Amino acid sequence: MPWDDAPDLRGAELIHDQWAIDQALDRMAREITQDLGGRNPLILGVMIGGMIPAGRLLPRLDFPLEVDYVHATRYRNELSGEELVWHALPTTPIEGRDLLVVDDILDEGNTLAGIIDAFRSAGARSVRTAVLVDKRHDRKYQGLCADYVGLEVEDRYVFGAGMDCRGLGRNADGIYAIDQRIEQAAKTQQEPDTEER
Numbered sequence: 001m002p003w004d005d006a007p008d009l010r011g012a013e014l015i016h017d018q019w020a021i022d023q024a025l026d027r028m029a030r031e032i033t034q035d036l037g038g039r040n041p042l043i044l045g046v047m048i049g050g051m052i053p054a055g056r057l058l059p060r061l062d063f064p065l066e067v068d069y070v071h072a073t074r075y076r077n078e079l080s081g082e083e084l085v086w087h088a089l090p091t092t093p094i095e096g097r098d099l100l101v102v103d104d105i106l107d108e109g110n111t112l113a114g115i116i117d118a119f120r121s122a123g124a125r126s127v128r129t130a131v132l133v134d135k136r137h138d139r140k141y142q143g144l145c146a147d148y149v150g151l152e153v154e155d156r157y158v159f160g161a162g163m164d165c166r167g168l169g170r171n172a173d174g175i176y177a178i179d180q181r182i183e184q185a186a187k188t189q190q191e192p193d194t195e196e197r
């Protein structure tokens with residue numbers, strides 16, 4: 001694979017190909033259109049990972065809407081999350097607006113929960129959430145679910161379709177899970193034992 005030169009991405013396993021992603025985005029667009037078509041919603045991509053899912057979803061939404069972004073992060077190039085750090089808020093006024101927050105992945109949910117809270121407090125009329133990927137586990141922040149979900153992944157660190165692994169891999173077509181030895185090593189802060197590859 002072209003990214004086999006990047007040690008963290010070497011040996012990654014394809015979980016969903018680009019065809020599956022496109023099908024999922026088509027379905028999400030239909031669901032979103034049913035709920036928000038005619039409401040002139042404000043669509044907010046969550047930078048950086050939400051950039052590609054939002055960019056692929058928007059042309060599928062065939063009704064009047066506005067677009068802005070928010071930049072909040074809690075992983076900062078690591079494989080486990082910490083405090084949510086805000087880098088940018090939308091410049092479009094959100095009071096009284098119907099919002100759709102678009103992100104790449106819902107994992108533990110702290111990122112989306114923080115964003116939803118901030119926008120509700122700022123007076124949004126409604127805040128909906130769309131994620132390309134929902135990670136299956138029972139560690140969700142207050143049981144949070146997204147309103148629109150593209151695909152599910154098992155409880156492994158994934159990259160591609162906007163998602164990075166230590167800064168790389170966002171541009172990969174398809175969704176890949178990193179080698180479990182690399183993920184395990186990150187959890188225990190050791191060098192991965194991948195010599196035979």
Ligand SMILES: O=P(O)(O)OC[C@H]1O[C@H](OP(=O)(O)OP(=O)(O)O)[C@H](O)[C@@H]1O
Pocket residue numbers: 046047048049050072073074075076077081103104105106107108109110111112163164
């Ligand atoms: O559900 P959570 O456990 O909170 O994790 C999900 C968040 O983690 C990633 O962002 P990250 O902080 O890595 O920033 P990025 O968008 O720049 O990749 C991803 O883009 C989501 O926003």
Ligand SMILES: Nc1nc2[nH]cnc2c(=O)[nH]1
Pocket residue numbers: 075105107108156157158159163164165
């Ligand atoms: N790229 C990426 N970002 C995440 N943020 C939370 N979980 C993940 C994950 O599995 N992959």
